[in-house]
Amino acid sequence: MNFFSSTFKLGILGGGQLGKMLLYDTRKFDIYTSVLDASIDAPCKVACNEFHLGDLMDYDAVYNFGKHVDVLTFEIENVNTDALEALEKEGVKVYPSSKTLRVIQNKAKQKLFYRDHDIPTADFSRFAYSSEILDAIHNGGLEFPFVWKSAQFGYDGTGVKIIRTEADLEGLPNVECIAEDMIPFKNELAVIVARNNQGEVSTYPVVEMEFHPEANQVEYVICPARIDEKVAKKAIDVALKVSKAFNHVGLLAVEMFQTKEDNILVNEVAPRPHNSGHHTIESSYTSQFEQHLRAILNLPLGKTDSKVGGIMVNLVGAEGYTGNVIYQNIEDIMKMPGVTPHIYGKKQTRPFRKMGHVTIVNEDLNEARKIAEEVKNTIKVISQ
Amino acid sequence: MNFFSSTFKLGILGGGQLGKMLLYDTRKFDIYTSVLDASIDAPCKVACNEFHLGDLMDYDAVYNFGKHVDVLTFEIENVNTDALEALEKEGVKVYPSSKTLRVIQNKAKQKLFYRDHDIPTADFSRFAYSSEILDAIHNGGLEFPFVWKSAQFGYDGTGVKIIRTEADLEGLPNVECIAEDMIPFKNELAVIVARNNQGEVSTYPVVEMEFHPEANQVEYVICPARIDEKVAKKAIDVALKVSKAFNHVGLLAVEMFQTKEDNILVNEVAPRPHNSGHHTIESSYTSQFEQHLRAILNLPLGKTDSKVGGIMVNLVGAEGYTGNVIYQNIEDIMKMPGVTPHIYGKKQTRPFRKMGHVTIVNEDLNEARKIAEEVKNTIKVISQ
Known part of the structure; x- marks a missing residue:
């Protein structure tokens, strides 16, 4: 199967923001793409070759869409897995597999899976x-x-x-x-693992979620995590174990707790590009989106080292504002060195709605952290 | 003018590969884009919001297209400048301006311009x-x-x-x-200057074109150039002088010769993203495409430092092959660390046709240079 050939078609279930970012990197390799989404206003529409309208939980919609593609992937977990299984039987490459997705879709099954595979979890x-x-x-x-x-x-x-x-x-x-x-944890960590069909595996550096001291909300995703090397190694080992247990193909974002005793417990996983990897677009040798493509197309995986320190700040709608969105002071943050806003293109804001993210990169992670705080204190997602 | 507003529209004349790479970065900022191109198969079609068919040298086609956009830019110099001038008079922001483009379109006028503005040239x-x-x-x-x-x-x-x-x-x-x-030069250098409407200016590091010792063809674009710091400073000063003389807005790629006596002579300029800046996608804090957008939208310019050393190799059709393209050994180069192929999506190859480029990034530029040579010796653009 040659994805550069003129007959190759990559199917993507879900036309949201993750799909859109994935599609940028398909352009780089000139991969022909077809997207299925339930919304006529899906952000992906502008970046794919073909767009199809349909409900991702509907068997027929997914099956009929999938049978016209060579490789099928998804940017959201809420997908009809029976249809995926039927497609797999007919020879469509579904990555990650229906089997993996079935386990992940159900949190009880997911937890049992960890227990069965001797993976540490609460x-x-x-x-x-x-x-x-x-x-x-x-x-x-x-x-x-x-x-x-x-x-x-x-x-x-x-x-x-x-x-x-x-x-x-x-x-x-x-x-x-x-x-x-309830785990009284020191840190919330994440590791993104990539694995292709030949079993080649690579991991991104451990990232750390820094929480607001009072609001208990994630404020910054920081790469690399400012943790002990031994703990980082433990986190990567656990992530690799999870990846192997699933025998998965594609990206797997493994979210973990670092307990007070420096143990690592798996919280949950996402079998796709993930918020905790958005910083890789700017900070890594290979963005998580390119890496997902490499993995599902069974290409050699890219280098996952960081070029520079990276921090990601989510852009969410401010409280008290609902309506046509305005990115207040966006030009001020664009003046700051190494700051890139990513605007998802949703026209309406509402409190806590994810409207975009901002990446801050710098050779010096402490400097990046300072700038990230300035970013957070400057930009505000409000309405007209 | 707020480019995040739902009524803002950016017009791009030319729907080729440069336009396509520019469009990736408009997605990041969620800028509404409209493209005019003469070919129904233009690569841009898949990445813009609106696509219009029309000849870029035709007054009416350009004028009628341009009067529906707020800011108009181009990815190719062969554009009807009378139409641009008419649009400017009606309040459309045309960047770079019709005046700049008129000078650049004609090599005799361009050379006279350098002479008039005391800019060193052969x-x-x-x-x-x-x-x-x-x-x-x-x-x-x-x-x-x-x-x-x-x-x-x-x-x-x-x-x-x-x-x-x-x-x-x-x-x-x-x-x-x-x-x-004829200038017996030591090196061919280039500097990309960005300038916004407020006169904010920034320059990328000097790049060097390394030639094949026998074929006299550019093989590698290397950033930063392996030249003396004094010469680099001189090259940047000359590039800034050219930019100021044109009073241009947007990107200006200034190609120069370093003579045997270490003088700098301007060869020619391109008022747009340029082959000599493709490496910035992977190597720089801000890609040249994002920088062009920032400049023409009158936003603060991004940081132009390199995160890592960058080398670009053009992918051109091999001699003796015409027809449906195959990228022989592309998977082998994707195994090499820090190597990213960019495939332009042209379905037919022919000898020397530009089919894409490959970027090689590495903390150590010498290491990148070695890998670049491996890339060049491995991948081959042939036909079925």
């Missing part, structure tokens, strides 16, 4: 329905506090709640879920 | 017709050898010929032209 209990949790508490099988997570369709923090009292259980959807130990 | 004579050259030789006003250059429509080496004897004059088109002194 202890948890699994429930068919949230209503069963109360019984477990009353029977002494579960103690406050814990983290409730819906097994299905959790994305970007929805479907997660910290439960400290019985009252916190009220209003939870009565769905399959897990109750997970 | 001596030359101007002729209304090539047929007048013989008289000048016979009258003792011109001596062999010299370089004949057609005043108009020279692009990528066409319209240029070295004249050593009277016989070499035979077959030249009888057009407006110049006869220029």
Whole structure:
């Protein structure tokens, strides 16, 4: 299979921002691309060769789309896996595979997978329905506090709640879920692993999420993480173990906790380019998007070293603003050295909506960190 | 004028490879783009918001296209400047300006411009017709050898010929032209200058073209140039002088000779992203394409320092092959560290056709140079 040939077609399920960034790098290699998305306004539309309208959870939509491509990938996990499996049987290369995706789509299955493969993760209990949790508490099988997570369709923090009292259980959807130990962690880390079909593997340096001291919200993704080398090595080893266990092809972003005792626990994974790797566009020899393409097209993987230190700041809609978006002071941040805004092109802002991200690169990571703080204090996503 | 606003429109004249690379970076800032090109198969089609079909030398096509955009730029010099001038009068921001482009479009005017502005350049004579050259030789006003250059429509080496004897004059088109002194140069250098409408100026590091020792063809563009610091400073000063003389807005690539006596002579300029700046995509804090956008949108200019050493190798069609293109051994070069191929997407190759380029980046420029040679010896653009 030669992806430079004029008949080769890469299918991408999902036409959002990640897909759009992936598409930039398909242009570099002149790969013919076809995108399926449910929205006629999908950001990908402007960057792909073919655009098809359809629901990613609909069997027929995914199957009919997929049977016209050579390699199929996705930029979002909420995809009909039965259709992916049917396509695999018919010879379409689906990367990551339907099998991997099925495990990852369900948080309970994902946690069991870690347990079965001896991958360190926080202890948890699994429930068919949230209503069963109360019984477990009353029977002494579960103690406050814990983290409730819906097994299905959790994305970007929805479907997660910290439960400290019985009252916190009220209003939870009565769905399959897990109750997970709360981990008092020192750091939240992530490692992106790439693996191609020949089993060639590479890892990006460990990144660190720096939290706002009060708001408990991730403010900065920092590469490389400012942690002990031994801990970094441990995190990379765990990430590689997860990748191997899944036998996955493509990118796998492994999110982890560094506990107070410097143990590494896997939190969750994403089988695709990931927010924690956006900095690689500017900071790495190979961007995560190019690396994903290399992996799923079974090409040699690119060098994952950093050229310079990189920090990423998410651009989210400011509280109190809903409507046509304005990027206040964007020109001021563009004056700062090594600062690149990435605007996702959503026309409407609302509080906490992800509207873009900003990358700050510098030879000196401490200097980058200072500039990142200036960026954060300067730009504001508001409405007209 | 806010380019993030939903009504802003950037017009690009020319839908070729340079335009395509420029369009990647418009995506980053979510700039709405409209492209005019004469070919229904223009590479830009897949990356712009709007595509219009039309001849760039046709007054009406350019004028009617331009009056619907806010800022108009071009990726190729062969554009109808009367239409640009009319648009400027109606308030469309045309960057670079019609005035700059008129001078650059005509090599005789360009040379006179350097002479008028005290910019060092090789001596030359101007002729209304090539047929007048013989008289000048016979009258003792011109001596062999010299370089004949057609005043108009020279692009990528066409319209240029070295004249050593009277016989070499035979077959030249009888057009407006110049006869220029042959400069026995040590190095061919280039500096890309960016300038926005507020007069903010920045320069990229000097690059060097390394020639094949026998074929006398540029093999590598190397950044930074391996030259004395004093010479580099001189080259940058000359480039800045040219930029100021043109009062230009956007990118200006200034190609220069370093003479045997370490003088700098301007050869020619291009008022747009340029082959000598392709390496910046991977090696620089700000790619030349992003910098061009920043300049013409009157945004703060980006940092032009190199993150790492960069070398660019052009991918041209091999001799003896015409037809559906194959990139032989492309996977082998993708195994080499820091190597990124850029495939332009032309389906047909022919001898010496520019089909793409490859960038090699490395912290150590000597190491990059070694890898670049391996790249050059490995990949071959052939046909099926």
